[in-house]
Amino acid sequence: METEKVVAFEMKAEIVKQMLQQPRFNLDEAVNTFCKISCNAHAIVDIDMEPLGTGLYPVLSIINHSCLPNAVLVFEGKLAVLRALLPVGKGDEVLISYIDLCQTTRDRWDDLNAKYHFICSCRRCCKFDKIDDQILDALRCKHGKCDGFLVDKQGFYSRDLKLECSKCGHVRTSEAEKRAKKKLEPLLDRAGSYLDNLNYEGALSTYKKIEAATLDLFHPSSLSVMLVRKLLTKLHMETGDIQAALECCRLITPVRERLLQRNDPVLGRHYYLRGKLEGVKGDKEDGRDYLIRARDILEITHGTNFPLVTELLHCERILGHLGQGTSGRP
Numbered sequence: 001m002e003t004e005k006v007v008a009f010e011m012k013a014e015i016v017k018q019m020l021q022q023p024r025f026n027l028d029e030a031v032n033t034f035c036k037i038s039c040n041a042h043a044i045v046d047i048d049m050e051p052l053g054t055g056l057y058p059v060l061s062i063i064n065h066s067c068l069p070n071a072v073l074v075f076e077g078k079l080a081v082l083r084a085l086l087p088v089g090k091g092d093e094v095l096i097s098y099i100d101l102c103q104t105t106r107d108r109w110d111d112l113n114a115k116y117h118f119i120c121s122c123r124r125c126c127k128f129d130k131i132d133d134q135i136l137d138a139l140r141c142k143h144g145k146c147d148g149f150l151v152d153k154q155g156f157y158s159r160d161l162k163l164e165c166s167k168c169g170h171v172r173t174s175e176a177e178k179r180a181k182k183k184l185e186p187l188l189d190r191a192g193s194y195l196d197n198l199n200y201e202g203a204l205s206t207y208k209k210i211e212a213a214t215l216d217l218f219h220p221s222s223l224s225v226m227l228v229r230k231l232l233t234k235l236h237m238e239t240g241d242i243q244a245a246l247e248c249c250r251l252i253t254p255v256r257e258r259l260l261q262r263n264d265p266v267l268g269r270h271y272y273l274r275g276k277l278e279g280v281k282g283d284k285e286d287g288r289d290y291l292i293r294a295r296d297i298l299e300i301t302h303g304t305n306f307p308l309v310t311e312l313l314h315c316e317r318i319l320g321h322l323g324q325g326t327s328g329r330p
């Protein structure tokens with residue numbers, strides 16, 4: 001664990017010591033316990049993966065991570081429920097994902113290393129195409145008229161990037177990358193303060209500028225652009241422009257589908273939103289299709305009694321069809 005993190009735990013332990021006022025309180029043991037909790041506790045999240053808190057579930061803590069999990073941990077209030085995503089054979093290891101899987105391999109590794117201190121060696125991590133993976137979030141080259149993307153052809157795991165265009169071979173330093181990203185900072189700060197003050201109109205107009213600036217820097221189907229569009233979808237809905245929300249949501253679907261497994265709950269949640277937006281403003285047939293896809297996933301990940309699944313059936317009925325799932329299940 002990095003020193004910074006241990007120091008934070010030492011400060012927390014000191015506070016607990018002051019609060020408890022017990023002469024036998026052992027500071028080292030308390031720090032040790034905080035370290036163990038941080039590796040073994042689970043973030044309790046809602047259906048949108050928004051964090052609600054942290055819980056320590058000793059039995060579930062024995063489950064290891066995979067970026068291609070065969071099970072998922074979902075929460076019903078404080079109750080943690082483990083569900084299989086795929087048939088799990090006798091003797092197969094049950095594996096869940098500890099992190100957001102809609103990320104590049106490098107970012108998934110950084111997340112796992114920072115929080116859980118291991119390098120993942122699952123099938124997805126071992127079998128990825130290094131250049132393809134980096135292009136998911138690579139900067140545009142912009143050397144002359146080149147429309148290639150900058151990738152780190154050298155040390156994949158080194159912090160000191162040497163960026164080279166995958167098309168024209170032009171080299172840029174990581175300093176150039178930092179400078180390019182820095183341009184976005186004032187816009188992001190402004191958008192953040194609009195959001196803090198629930199000024200959705202202000203946030204929307206700033207995020208439109210952020211989208212344009214991000215598109216100027218990254219590939220249109222990059223993760224950076226997708227994250228901006230995810231926020232824009234929400235802001236369009238908050239400000240009542242459902243057509244614009246649908247257009248943004250449509251652009252997100254291929255990126256989600258490329259990075260997530262067929263039964264991922266995040267994909268199920270995305271299909272649910274897409275289905276509803278299509279149903280209101282787009283193609284009704286598409287709307288029904290996306291709602292069915294969402295139900296097929298969320299029934300597996302969250303169970304048939306989950307309120308969102310019940311709501312999905314209701315939406316499907318409204319769209320005039322109580323059809324069969326794409327999986328062929330009734």
Ligand SMILES: C[S@@+](CC[C@H](N)C(=O)[O-])C[C@H]1O[C@@H](n2cnc3c(N)ncnc32)[C@H](O)[C@@H]1O
Pocket residue numbers: 039040041061062063064065066115116117118119120121122
């Ligand atoms: C919640 S615990 C999982 C159970 C743990 N393996 C055990 O035996 O108690 C999380 C820790 O397990 C280890 N771990 C989990 N998944 C792993 C994986 N795919 N590869 C290597 N280590 C992993 C890491 O040390 C991580 O910090």
